[in-house]
Amino acid sequence: MKPVDFAAFVDELARLSGEAILPFFRTAIHAADKSQGGVFDPVTEADRAGEAVMRRMISQNFPSHGIIGEEFGSQAPDADYCWVLDPIDGTKSFISGMPVWGTLIGVTHKGNACYGLMHQPFTRESFSGDGSSALWRGIGPNQQPAERKLRVRPCESLAAATLMTTHPALLAEGTLDAFRRVEAQVRLSRYGGDCYAYCMLAAGHIDLVIESGLNPYDIVALIPIIEGAGGIVTTWDGGPATKGGAIIAAGDRRTHEAALALLRL
Structure with a gap:
């Protein structure tokens, strides 16, 4: 086809x-x-x-x-x-x-x-x-x-980043503290958006999306969009995101690596 x-x-x-x-x-x-x-x-x-x-x-x-x-x-x-x-x-x-x-x-x-x-x-x-x-x-x-x-925007550090999640209350048990560590380092944190947040990342309006407890149908369609725009989507341990779970999407690999380091503590 x-x-x-x-x-x-x-x-x-x-x-x-x-x-x-x-x-x-x-x-x-x-x-x-x-x-x-x-x-x-x-x-x-x-x-x-x-x-x-x-x-x-x-x-x-x-x-x-x-x-x-x-x-x-x-x-x-x-x-x-x-x-x-x-x-x-x-x-x-x-x-x-x-x-x-x-x-x-x-x-x-x-x-x-x-x-x-x-x-x-x-x-x-x-x-x-x-x-x-x-x-x-x-x-x-x-x-x-x-x-x-669509093209992601450069973001050299967490201090310059805008972060989104649908809502902290929806994070899976045991992951909220890790999210808060990243949130404490970013310039701006916003809640809401679901799939829209990932598309705003691909469009270059925000820099990070961090969520957990996702199913494949929550993320699979968004992966080729973000990657096609120059971004990266992985699990919190850096693995493939297609099966869902704890997910991080970033427009810049530098902020992705910095956020991963905090999520893994």
Whole structure:
């Protein structure tokens, strides 16, 4: 499958999932709690509708491919090509009417993240990457379609860095102290954003994203975007990020190394 055909198919997945999800945004939608008494983990009819349409299209067009999705589980996850889907990354923002959520569509080839897209149908923008380049597409100041290449910004030290995490309360047990060590060293720390934070890193607006307790569908689509923009995404021990866990993304390898040193203490 040629890259241009692959990208076009992902764009179609994003369009159709957006059509399924967007009618529910900023409505009186009910959110069920998947946590079973733990930290509130909402799921909505919009989540399920968005994933269902993507899974149906993938199965029709690529029946030999695997699928890992947040809402409907795994199907042939060890296939050479595997689609990793999160229909609404940032459901808490979605049900609060905040536009910092997005649909994550990632693809792995033999376990390596090879293509990813984050689509936000409400703001009409998308961030995509294949590990060697990354692109933003949206609406420009003249209200016409626009696009530009994504590039991380240089950041020589933690003292000059802007750090984001979705929220410290969501960090996995035993990781908060490590996060706080890095947070104490940076110039600015901001909370919120989910997948948007990673895309803002790829776009050169922030320098670090540190989180823990992630699943593959939370991060796989974002890896080729950040790497395509010149950044780096690893686990806290410096390993591959495709299986999730404790994740650090950085635009500059110098800040990545400095943050890792503090996380490992």
